[in-house]
Amino acid sequence: MVTFIQQLINGLTLGAVYGLIAIGYTMVYGIIGMINFAHGDIYMIGAFQSLIVILVLGFLGITWVPLALLIVLVVAVSLTALYGWAVERVAYRPLRGSSRLAPLISAIGMSIFLSNSVLLLQGPRGKPLPSATDEQFSAPFQLIEADGISAQITDKQIMIMCITILVMIGFTTLIKRTSLGRQQRACEQDMKMASLLGVNINRTISLTFVMGAALACIAGLMVTLYYENIKFNIGFVAGIKAFSAAVVGGVGSLPGAMLGGMLIGLIEVFFSAYFSVDYKDVAAFGVLVAVLIFRPTGLLGRPEVEKV
Amino acid sequence: MTVAVREMPAPVSIATVNAERLKQALAAAVITFLLTSLIVGIQTVSSTGQLDFTTRYKEVFIASGAVFFGSILVSLMREGRPMPALIGGGAVTLIVGAILLLQDSSDAVRALVPFQAPIVNWGALIIPAALFVRAAQLILEARAKAHGRQAASVRVGATTQKAVPWIGIVLIVIAVLLPWLPLGERTEQKKIIDIVTLVLTYIMLGWGLNIVVGLAGLLDLGYVAFYAVGAYCYGMLSTYYGWSFWVCLPLAGAAAATFGVLLGFPVLRLRGDYLAIVTLGFGEMIRIILINWKVVTGGPGGINQIPRASFFGLPIERTVPEGTVSFHQFFGLEYNPNHRVIFLYYLIFICALAVNFVTMRIRRLPLGRAWEALREDETACRALGINPTNTKLTAFAMGAMFAGFAGSFFAARNQFISPESFVFLESAVILAIVVLGGLGSQIGIVLSATVLIGMPELFRELKDYRMLAFGIGMVLIMIWRPGGLMAHREPTIRLHGKGKQPAAAKSAVTAKEAVAAK
Numbered sequence A: 001m002v003t004f005i006q007q008l009i010n011g012l013t014l015g016a017v018y019g020l021i022a023i024g025y026t027m028v029y030g031i032i033g034m035i036n037f038a039h040g041d042i043y044m045i046g047a048f049q050s051l052i053v054i055l056v057l058g059f060l061g062i063t064w065v066p067l068a069l070l071i072v073l074v075v076a077v078s079l080t081a082l083y084g085w086a087v088e089r090v091a092y093r094p095l096r097g098s099s100r101l102a103p104l105i106s107a108i109g110m111s112i113f114l115s116n117s118v119l120l121l122q123g124p125r126g127k128p129l130p131s132a133t134d135e136q137f138s139a140p141f142q143l144i145e146a147d148g149i150s151a152q153i154t155d156k157q158i159m160i161m162c163i164t165i166l167v168m169i170g171f172t173t174l175i176k177r178t179s180l181g182r183q184q185r186a187c188e189q190d191m192k193m194a195s196l197l198g199v200n201i202n203r204t205i206s207l208t209f210v211m212g213a214a215l216a217c218i219a220g221l222m223v224t225l226y227y228e229n230i231k232f233n234i235g236f237v238a239g240i241k242a243f244s245a246a247v248v249g250g251v252g253s254l255p256g257a258m259l260g261g262m263l264i265g266l267i268e269v270f271f272s273a274y275f276s277v278d279y280k281d282v283a284a285f286g287v288l289v290a291v292l293i294f295r296p297t298g299l300l301g302r303p304e305v306e307k308v
Numbered sequence B: 001m002t003v004a005v006r007e008m009p010a011p012v013s014i015a016t017v018n019a020e021r022l023k024q025a026l027a028a029a030v031i032t033f034l035l036t037s038l039i040v041g042i043q044t045v046s047s048t049g050q051l052d053f054t055t056r057y058k059e060v061f062i063a064s065g066a067v068f069f070g071s072i073l074v075s076l077m078r079e080g081r082p083m084p085a086l087i088g089g090g091a092v093t094l095i096v097g098a099i100l101l102l103q104d105s106s107d108a109v110r111a112l113v114p115f116q117a118p119i120v121n122w123g124a125l126i127i128p129a130a131l132f133v134r135a136a137q138l139i140l141e142a143r144a145k146a147h148g149r150q151a152a153s154v155r156v157g158a159t160t161q162k163a164v165p166w167i168g169i170v171l172i173v174i175a176v177l178l179p180w181l182p183l184g185e186r187t188e189q190k191k192i193i194d195i196v197t198l199v200l201t202y203i204m205l206g207w208g209l210n211i212v213v214g215l216a217g218l219l220d221l222g223y224v225a226f227y228a229v230g231a232y233c234y235g236m237l238s239t240y241y242g243w244s245f246w247v248c249l250p251l252a253g254a255a256a257a258t259f260g261v262l263l264g265f266p267v268l269r270l271r272g273d274y275l276a277i278v279t280l281g282f283g284e285m286i287r288i289i290l291i292n293w294k295v296v297t298g299g300p301g302g303i304n305q306i307p308r309a310s311f312f313g314l315p316i317e318r319t320v321p322e323g324t325v326s327f328h329q330f331f332g333l334e335y336n337p338n339h340r341v342i343f344l345y346y347l348i349f350i351c352a353l354a355v356n357f358v359t360m361r362i363r364r365l366p367l368g369r370a371w372e373a374l375r376e377d378e379t380a381c382r383a384l385g386i387n388p389t390n391t392k393l394t395a396f397a398m399g400a401m402f403a404g405f406a407g408s409f410f411a412a413r414n415q416f417i418s419p420e421s422f423v424f425l426e427s428a429v430i431l432a433i434v435v436l437g438g439l440g441s442q443i444g445i446v447l448s449a450t451v452l453i454g455m456p457e458l459f460r461e462l463k464d465y466r467m468l469a470f471g472i473g474m475v476l477i478m479i480w481r482p483g484g485l486m487a488h489r490e491p492t493i494r495l496h497g498k499g500k501q502p503a504a505a506k507s508a509v510t511a512k513e514a515v516a517a518k
Helices: A002-032 A039-060 A065-095 A101-122 A155-177 A179-189 A191-196 A201-227 A234-249 A254-274 A280-294 B014-039 B057-078 B083-102 B118-146 B152-180 B186-215 B224-241 B245-267 B272-292 B338-362 B366-376 B378-383 B388-414 B424-437 B442-458 B465-480 B503-517
Strands: A141-146 A149-153 B042-047 B050-055
Touching: A002 A039, A002 A141, A002 A149, A002 A155, A002 A179, A002 A201, A002 A234, A002 A254, A039 A065, A039 A101, A039 A201, A039 A234, A039 B014, A039 B042, A039 B050, A065 A101, A065 A201, A065 B014, A065 B465, A101 A234, A101 B014, A101 B042, A101 B424, A101 B465, A155 A179, A155 A201, A155 A254, A179 A191, A179 A201, A191 A201, A234 A254, A234 A280, A234 B272, A254 A280, A280 B245, A280 B272, B014 B042, B014 B057, B057 B083, B057 B118, B083 B118, B152 B186, B152 B338, B152 B442, B186 B338, B186 B366, B186 B388, B186 B424, B186 B442, B224 B245, B224 B272, B224 B388, B224 B424, B245 B272, B245 B388, B272 B424, B338 B388, B338 B442, B366 B378, B366 B388, B378 B388, B424 B442, B424 B465, B442 B465
Parallel strands: none
Antiparallel strands: A141 A149, B042 B050
């Protein structure tokens, strides 16, 4: 029971990260129907930029967590969002309207380019979180204790969940209530019609990428704080798991992406706790295949009507 | 998709155009600065467990400045004024070239070298040179047009188009003669043949994947899994049971095809992109199993000392065990280590040709026509009574089988296999070869495999920068030619023969092409 609660907490934390990345995939797929393969690497760049800002802040002597976190969020998130914009502008926009495979290949190329440029610029070794920042976090809280083992929750995990909930609330409001969100949803349904009604399509698609990249950067920041070590190649595996999460939840659905992320995170954590750490990725993909076979539109996705 | 009306250029004075252009160039420069300010400008250094950083803002400022001027020159060139680009590109090329040539002469010159990494300096040389060449090309074309002649590039393109049927035959003749050409020293010869062998392996993989992606239109991102199945099949059967290469080759193909059917059966009714992600997941699953199932696969260390392939039972070795005859003894030749290299070269060459031949023939069978029809319109195929799942499965199994053959060849050539060789990047490379070559084009795959695999192998000194250049190359080629290098979608079979279409059919075909192009 205690192990179960502990794994539940760990799984939800991991799931929040996957969910935030998955939203970027699901929005881009919903609006232009392509798998943005470089999204995992945008997340990796977000993690690196967060780490660099933390490092510079530590050098300047700003280590009080709330202030430092705010500065990191503003600086790293806006710069990573710019990466999302630039990738779309350079690699995808010239290919809009060509075959379905061309943007995908371009995205794979972009993904290889981004991860390798970070490899060359920042080196192949894992980067640890500066200990000055790490010491700011307190010891984990004991929740319950039985048979000599205890379930704990750290303030980082609480922080990750709070940030995720806040971001989700803000983001849902943005999509549901603002004119920007309306334009985005209109383009998702019918891009040609939306453009006839005066929606600026290029701007809307750009903003979709910007929002996805911003959320990916928040996920990257959380991973940097939580695992205290990042590397140039973390984007690939996180990327495919987050895309699996988007598919499991139903492509195009924002709550679905979060739900899928939570599911994949929980399955991964529980599988490693109760069965085998080595095969946790196999379990995650197994769930993906199972969901696609029995419910091809995902858990919360709308059934797709094929027009002939 | 482009519904937005193109804005007509309003008659504005030069000054406003310049202000607009300056604004755009400035925006580009600021964006470059912001993008590079953290990732390039600050380098994290981990020393004794602690993270520290150093700055390198010189590079950031140089890059931003280059983007500023470059964007002005390019926007002028786009408006039909290539002269500034010609002068600017040429001047920068000359200056950077001079600095790089003279950098060893004195410290003063060395301080002028723009970047720390030598390879980035080459970029600083090549990019302005490319601008110069493009501007020169535009100027020459404009001149040719003024004199009423066809531009040189158009004429070259037309000639190449006519020569396409002959290119294949010429390439085959060259490939057959390659080991007998005077390529220099023995080591030199070995190096070149090794590279061509590698290129041929990828051509064979590309042709295999072309059946799945190019003909049947199924996006497979985990193709390398079947390659791995083939490689491990030969690796395990030969090291554990001592089976010969020639027995294992068909078995490896069959095993890979079986895996293809097993994977394909549940997932082939999914739509294209879902299929892509499931195949990607499957590829990763195979790799994880190879890493962790240590008893059978040897784990991360892989399988060592896999026996080499023999020449129909004659081992190509210097010394052979008592009672067996080696290749050079049998033919009364002097022992030459290059014999094995040449033998492997011809082996993969024949395998690849066989794959090509089978593909070309199958395209004319009802099965091959069903693949292409399914790619164009699945609903129409169902209506005509084609079973989509079975048809897709055959394409999947066929592609997997060819990957299995290539895999067992890979194991026999390398004598060592490990999960490291079967990462997703390999799948991406093979897919890139198919798409860059032009979907469905056999000769295009030869071209793109040569460009993507052969070129980086020749420039091995680039090492770390190879993958970087590879990524940029994929993006640029896609932007330059979204349909691939040899883009054409000629139907294999026509109802009315070439050029004899009735008017109605013609308009239908054009409409179809418009849909396909979209």
